[in-house]
Amino acid sequence: MNKRIIIIGGVAGGATVASQIRRLDDQCDIVIYEKRPSFSFANCGLPYHLSHEVEDIESLYAASVDEFDNKRNIKVHLNHEVINIDTKVNKITIKDEHNEQTTDTYDFLILSPGAHAKRLEVRGQHRQFVLHNIEQLEDIESSIKTHDIQNVTIIGAGYIALEAAENLKERGLNVSIINRSDQYYKAVDRQFNDDLRDTLLSNDIKLYEHCEVDQIDAHQVILNNGQTILSDLVITAIGITPSTQFIQSSQIDLIDDKFIKVNALNQTSVDNVYALGDAIMTRRAIDNQPIHLPLAWITHRDATTIAHHITNTKIDKPSQGVYSASIIRLFDLTIATVGLKESELTDEYIKIEHSGYDRAGYMPDKEKIQIIVYIDPSTHQVARASAIGGRDVSKYIDLITMSMMNQMVVEDFINIEPTYSPPYASPKSIINMIGYKAINAFKK
The missing domain is CATH 3.30.390.30 (FAD/NAD-linked reductase, C-terminal dimerisation domain)
Known part of the structure; x- marks a missing residue:
């Protein structure tokens, strides 16, 4: 009997590992369950559609469900959310878009549930958006066009916040950034911070520093220092949280009750269960310390590692870990x-x-x-x-x-x-x- 491989999550990690396994094994059964209606898209490219630098949103999709089904013999179920895992009997429980529940069994299980963007809990929630998937990008696009948005406020100062600010400014909108400190993109050295600030200011982006949001109204944001910002739309970019709630009651070990713990082969604490993507804690090569580094290239490398291990094909040189390399463009x-x-x-x-x-x-x-x-x-x-x-x-x-x-x-x-x-x-x-x-x- 062919081995059955179930993959939870169908964005970069899930779609890539499925394709890698199929290249190495043309006989196994591969099934993907994805809780959202979108599949196999380039998450990192989302901000660049805001300026229409990436003009066609369809170009952000790497492959279609039909292509996976007909050309790669990989079955994809969209709008199907896995709500429970029982590793003792190799079984998962799935809820579809009609809230009907079914079960499925596996020989190998691969977790790629991704993460979800944190939202700000403040008074008023008028046109507050996050940007972490295609549907959220479409919601922002629709709001800008429908309501003739001219003034956008970005909450946060990390790479998603800066990428969104750059692209919305290039679109011709008025952009403000709210930063609880005065440092931008904290991965970079502090002595370069003035260069980042000067670049933002020279491109006419308004900076509100050492403050936080108190209230979001229909056409303004009120800060905790009493200042108000004219704003028709708010994008919150204050980090992400692994989407691992459904794993917490399973036998799979989590770090801090949210990050999936994996070894150098991307195995979890359960031998026939693997994980990759934004939900895992990986290793830093310099000191072998755990680190959360949600970057696409790491996910693609981990997909190769998992595929070779499941199919018993040797990788000559396993991963050393990550070196935390990162880069961002700001104008x-x-x-x-x-x-x-x-x-x-x-x-x-x-x-x-x-x-x-x-x-x-x-x-x-x-x-x-x-x-x-x-x-x-x-x-x-x-x-x-x-x-x-x-x-x-x-x-x-x-x-x-x-x-x-x-x-x-x-x-x-x-x-x-x-x-x-x-x-x-x-x-x-x-x-x-x-x-x-x-x-x-x-x-x-």
């Missing part, structure tokens, strides 16, 4: 980081700073890049790096991430051979200059 600014959090660093780490251009200094379209690298004095390896500047910021953070993966000492950065031509790079490559400065720092 003409790119911000990226990797490694430990700035707050986790101690005075013993050696700090290297460098400022240079992404191409030869005489090229008219050169862009400045500033980078900060923290080095562990005991290993001479990078523990953290953060950079800000033009688009090529990603290139240098990616190189540093690879150096961390390969336990490369920073002195060897002088031997990294980047491609060079004046339109593409400086002869004094930023990555090489970090190595030279590190050598000098260790001589002191």
